[in-house]
Amino acid sequence: MGVTLNPAQREAVEHGDGPLLVLAGAGSGKTGVITHRIARLCERGTPPQAILAVSFTNKAAAEMAERMIPLVGRQRAEKLWLSTFHSFGVRFLNEESRALGYPGRFVIFDQGDALGLVREIVRREGLADRKLDLYSVHSRISIWKNRGLSPEQVPVTDFEYDVIAREAYGHYQAGLRNMCAVDFDDLVCAPVNILREREDIREKWRARFRYMLVDEFQDTNRVQLDLVRLLANDRHNVTVVGDDDQSIYGWRGADVGNILDFEQHFRGAKIVKLETNYRSHTPILVVANEAIARSKRKRHDKVLRAFKGPGPKVKLTTLPDAETEAKLIAQEVRELENEGQRLGSIAVLYRSNLQARPVEEQLRVQGLPYRLFGGTKLFDKKEIKDAVAYLRVVVQPRDELSLRRIVNYPTRQIGDTTVERLTRYGRAYDLSFMQVLERIDRIPDVPAAAKRGTGLLLRALEKARHGLESGSLESVARTLFTDVGLERHFREDPNKSTQKRWHNIEYVLRSLERFSxxxxxxxxxxxxxxxxxxxxxxxxxxxxxxxxxxxLHASKGLEF
Known part of the structure; x- marks a missing residue:
């Protein structure tokens, strides 16, 4: 195959039919094993579209796609199903949208949208008489969904947040349905439910894929395991790659038991261990092996060996406080730079994001440029979330969270009192928020200015919807932002920092143009x-x- 594989790697690549568990230690070349196994399956005559390979991150999926091109050619590589669990769920739900039970398109709620829905439910239902950590409420709902528990199946406890989350769960699911929305968890949970309930759909998808490969299997949760099992064909041609010693996401629902008990889920599984590390020198692996060996939990036995051989010792430094520690880090980075190391090859890792602040301060003192990995992203900025909300309402008018976000932004005389009056009217007549806005002229006690503002908004949204039939995406979005006053709102503001925020929306428009x-x-x-x-x-x-x-959690999968 034009590449040198060690005996264990080749054994995994050449495996034929049946379940395969590849225990891949850190730096053992697991991505190469996955890509070469896919290439080998193609060489044996498997159509590329009959191979599904699932990674955990978009970065890993993109890297896999790039690696496949020289191995099987661009044409075949583009036919492979290479995705994350969530992007696979989007493709599945788009194809099986009727089974989802939504009329027309569905929208995907990110975490901010989901928290907004939880906030509205807690307020509307009077679930708490004090300010709550809504993230904690939503995270419980998320964990229950990923364990396959419906609102009725959630265990009863006396803990306040459990009680509130359990009460909110059913309303949360109803709210998603009413807005034709799914959250991130539904991108896996909904396909699992459809595959369980619809034998015809299950058999169709099982016949589609002859082979499945799953990376980072130690990080899968209960419902992701269920998806793999439901998609597996009669021969159980499932290859999973992972390392139980690298399981660090239990706090967000990952179940290391999925990889530890793989042989129980897929009887007769073959196990291959990749124990040669190509990334680190011996001293690093000695420390790692010793730390792992002290673990008292159940694990697959394996010991990593360094291909690179000896190297500098691992240095452990104890310091009196965080400030001294940060100064030492900045000093060490400066010395590494003076020795010729690229700053882009240096990383500072910490347990909690709170520990980053003193390090940031010292790097700034030293004039050393840095980036916060997993920090605030461009598309998380408020002005961009507002612009995207407009686009989402164009696509799905029933997206009530987005509609409420934009209804009075920029201001169009539809204040909180008017919104509350419209909300009560909608509840009384069982109407969505969009339907209420469309009937605003018939609703008593709504100010004339609010009616005019609503009319302008609805006409602009309808114009954009019709524009999508013939115009370019970028030009339709730009015209929409002009029609609703978004561009004027930023450009005419006397505050220069506010004016600069329009540049972020311009970036969205350029991104939309490139996508087109x-x-x-x-x-x-x-x-x-x-x-x-x-x-x-x-x-x-x-x-x-x-x-x-x-x-440490955000750095998983990165190399420096």
Missing amino acids: KRGGKKATLAGFLTRLTLDLSGEKEVAKEQITLSS
């Missing part, structure tokens, strides 16, 4: 919004030579 050019006639506004929500935009504005600051 790449997709051609197949490019849709709904597709663009899906890519943004799944963080697939591929847009980066990061200088090349910057030190990376990252939490």
